[in-house]
Amino acid sequence: MRIVIAILVALLLMLQVELWRQYGQIGELMRQVETQLDQNQGLSERNDALAAEVADLKSGLEAVEERARAELGLVRDGERFYLVVDPEDLPEGQAEALRRLEGLPAAPDPVGGASEARPALDDRPDPDPPTDDG
Structure with a gap:
């Protein structure tokens, strides 16, 4: 048991x-x-x-337009697109060119005002001026 x-x-x-x-x-x-x-x-x-x-x-x-603007850069007729660039984010050569452009006088705006973002083509300095070393 x-x-x-x-x-x-x-x-x-x-x-x-x-x-x-x-x-x-x-x-x-x-x-x-x-x-x-x-x-x-x-x-x-x-x-x-x-x-x-x-x-x-x-x-x-x-919503389609908002998405197209955000992802594809849509700009409608009559609108202006401005790209704001931080100079520290640019490569060295482009950053130097931007600094030179910032020092130039502004071109007249075709709408009637003055635009400070773009230099006039006639006011740009000649990158390679002719020399009389002849």
Whole structure:
């Protein structure tokens, strides 16, 4: 009878060990479910934003025009495009040319005002003046 009790106790201990091992796996699976739910929430918000953008692109031309201006540089007739450049971002030769252009007088604007952004072609110094070394 003692052998049967010992076998039953050993069997009970093995079942307990298996039960606690599976209980630990349940905790790990619960953490994985929480992580996946968080990922799904973020992706759902992203999908909603993309669906709203698609609906906006299908419904009106304003969104298409805004995107074309931002990504493709769209300029309509009658508009002027100004590109503002930081001299530190230019290569050395171009930065020096920009500094020389900034020192020149402004050309008259064809609309009627004076534009300070562009030098007049007649006022530019000759890059290679003729010499009389002859």
